[in-house]
Amino acid sequence: MSVEMSKPVPRPGILDIAAYVPGKEHAAGVTRVYKLSSNETPLGASPKAIEAFKAAAGNLERYPDGQALELREAIASVHGLNPANILCGNGSDELLGLLCHVYLGPGDEGIITEHGFLVYKIQIMGAGATPVVVKEKNHTVDVDAILAAVTDKTKIVFIANPGNPTGTYIPVSEIRRLQAGLPKHVVLVLDAAYAEYVRRNDYESGIEVVSSNANVVMTRTFSKAYGLAALRVGWMYAPVEIIDALNRVRGPFNMNAPAIAAGAAAIRDQSFIQEAVSFNQMWIEKLTNALEAIGLKVTPSVANFVLIHFPETDGKRAADADEFLTSRGYILRAVRSYGFPNSLRMSVGPEEANHGVIEALGEFMGRKA
Ligand SMILES: Cc1ncc(COP(=O)(O)O)c(C=O)c1O
DSSP: OOOOOSSOOOOTTGGGSOOOOOOOOOOTTOSSOEEOSSOOOTTOOOHHHHHHHHHHGGGTTSOOOTTOHHHHHHHHHHHTOOGGGEEEESSHHHHHHHHHHHHOOTTOEEEEETTOOHHHHHHHHHTTOEEEEEOOBTTBOOHHHHHHHOOTTEEEEEEESSOTTTOOOOOHHHHHHHHHHSOTTSEEEEEOTTGGGOOOTTOOOSHHHHHTOSSEEEEEESSSTTOOGGGOOEEEEOOHHHHHHHHHHSOTTOSOHHHHHHHHHHHHOHHHHHHHHHHHHHHHHHHHHHHHHTTOEEEOOSSSEEEEEOOSSTTOSHHHHHHHHHHTTEEOEEOGGGTOTTEEEEEOOOHHHHHHHHHHHHHHHHSOO
């Protein structure tokens, strides 16, 4: 007979997990606030997606399609894929969790990188497994460090490409080298949440690598360039065996009907995305140049945010800048929990907010420390 407890007790390890803290939203006493802390798009969603969302309101009494076929077919047709290789999730976060639930258990290890997205660690620990953290090089995923950390307990490797909060990427040649160096039973997760924004010839989101290997999956999201963060729409491109395993444990109606309808309409509207990407490209360059011109260091970014590093001087640190910006209504993201105690991450925002932050940081840096 098992020992009786006075109250329910979570599995070992669950209470060791530090819960995810989302980006701040409010600034006390400031009426006009710009939230630049969650990498949301300043351009909203496609009008076609909004229309589809509204139309879905007419049928709220009905269960959604548990296979999310309309959305999977729309994604498949835009990306030239087979819908059988696509699984949709309540945000890509859900898919990251399902992968851990299915492929990890106590005694297993999941490899993540030094500045990797925090959800990986949470989900690895949630599955009762052990996160193994490897160093990055120049704020960039280091394939050799990952391969050196593989043991016979390794079951999964997570990399974000581009990375969050770094905004850096590794080229497809490095992804191939990573896949080739991993044992065939280790699942390699390529989290391409920011893929739409990348404009580099040597970048590939993962489609080609997934197509030619049985142990690689790519996750994507509609929360960033597509502007549907509120609806929670993510998808995964993966071998059918992996999709089949995840389908056995996911909620039968994990995607809600308005999300399916809006997601399908959003991905069909590629001209909207092209505009969003051009706007972002212009602002990533402008922000990087302007911030460097006022004496700050910025990690080169291919995504929709920049990681800004502050001086080690008293009064000029990231925490001081955070306070200064917040009092003016600009909310950036503190990234201490990502291993950057003296940096802030800023999402590309609307024009006036981007100008406002540049101006405010100019003033901040010019101040006497
Ligand atoms: C690297 C990375 N992966 C995944 C996600 C989660 O996206 P979703 O909104 O689809 O759950 C984010 C969101 O911030 C992210 O930055």
